[in-house]
Amino acid sequence: MVYTPVADGGEGLQPSYAHARDLAQIAQAVRINMGRERVDLEVIERALDKHVLIALQRMDIDISQVHHSIRTFRIITDDPDNAERVLRLYGALTVAREDGAVLADLEDSISPSQLLEHLQNQGVATGRIDVISETKREIKKAILEHGD
Structure with missing residues (x-):
């Protein structure tokens, strides 16, 4: 079973x-x-x-993702509403806004060029995409988050 x-x-x-x-x-x-x-x-x-x-x-902990990293991207755009919608549908773990940009946390398997291509294909005008941080996922963190 x-x-x-x-x-x-x-x-x-x-x-x-x-x-x-x-x-x-x-x-x-x-x-x-x-x-x-x-x-x-x-x-x-x-x-x-x-x-x-x-x-x-x-415990619903996705073990295939435990050893991966999370990349935080800064997407410069004049269309933050549409960018946020597209990023969430694309699988962004979190999305936040700052002046003139959208920040998105995505799996490390996604490159800036893949993200740019996807946003452009979805009609989101972007000026630039930067990787601003990369964070390693830890099993302990995943278990602790599950307990909350």
Whole structure:
């Protein structure tokens, strides 16, 4: 049920390549600690509870993004309303305004030239795009934010 889609009554978690191997090892340790002769459903459930990646996914923490960075872009534009709308639809994590510009936090996989092309394709006139900071995401921060 862990990997069964939510629509079908499962948890809908996404398996990684290492899940099966890790679960087998964790289940053996759980089985021994429980004094069981074989791995049964209860052992598997306890193993799933101890698997770090599964625990993070169960807390809705996107583990694929944990090691990435966030880039903050300054977009010089005379059309901040349209720029903000387009940036939010493009996946900006946060958008803020300053005089004559819009600031946007985006994943580090997006380059200034990609952002410029997207804004232009969406009809947003831009003067210049600068990367003003890059921040590493940390797993501790992601977990702490989840608890708020």
